[in-house]
Amino acid sequence: MGKSKDKTNVMRIFDSKGIHYEIHNYLSTGVVSGEEVTAVLGENPDAVFKTLVTVAPSKTNYVFLVPVSRELDLKKAARSVGEKKIEMIKSKELLALTGYVHGGCSPVGMKKSFVTTIDKSAENFETIMFSGGKIGFQVELSLDGLRKVIDFKLEDITNN
Numbered sequence: 001m002g003k004s005k006d007k008t009n010v011m012r013i014f015d016s017k018g019i020h021y022e023i024h025n026y027l028s029t030g031v032v033s034g035e036e037v038t039a040v041l042g043e044n045p046d047a048v049f050k051t052l053v054t055v056a057p058s059k060t061n062y063v064f065l066v067p068v069s070r071e072l073d074l075k076k077a078a079r080s081v082g083e084k085k086i087e088m089i090k091s092k093e094l095l096a097l098t099g100y101v102h103g104g105c106s107p108v109g110m111k112k113s114f115v116t117t118i119d120k121s122a123e124n125f126e127t128i129m130f131s132g133g134k135i136g137f138q139v140e141l142s143l144d145g146l147r148k149v150i151d152f153k154l155e156d157i158t159n160n
Contacts, residue, residue: 009109010133019145024129027136032103034068037138041129045069046121048138049130051105053098053114056083061097063107065118065130070158080117080155106133108149116152118143123154 007015014021029040038045049065052072056062062081066072078086091102099111107116107130122128122143132139146152 008106008133008137010106010131010139011137013109013149014139014141014145017148019141019148021139021141021145022127023132024138024140025136026138032135038068041138043129044125047125047128049118049122049128051107051131053089053094053105054086055089056081056086058083061089061114062086063110063114063116064157065107065116065122065128065152066158067119067121070119070121070160073157073159076155077117077157080153080157081115100131100133101135104131104133104135104137106131106139107152108139108146109133113150116150117155117157118152119158120154120156121158 024041026037026040031037031040034050038048046067046069048068050068052064054062064072064077074086095101127140127142129138129140
């Protein structure tokens, strides 16, 4: 673990609940995209997840985690949350809605709780990685650990 000033809110939340996690720091590399992050960290792109925030015509927001190696299937995602359709929110809306910037968005520690769905492929791994809440930081933990801080369901939501 780093010094406490180096910790993100995501890490502080895990610490407060006694949840074991690993930190992966890639701040010095300057990379941002999920594919670049996995390459720099030498990780399996199927086990590194990006956090995507969507909106339905009802103005309800939903959060989806999908492997960086795949794309969110908007039809499957909409069905998984009982909507007819959903679309990605505009990048400029992300900070006000979640408290996170593009490239540093985490499903943990958002301004409010959203229905969250993780691609079921996450079950294939003992741990998954996702944004630590700030560009340059990824956290790695088990789904059981993650379930202690956010509610989520596992569904097939990617273009296979």
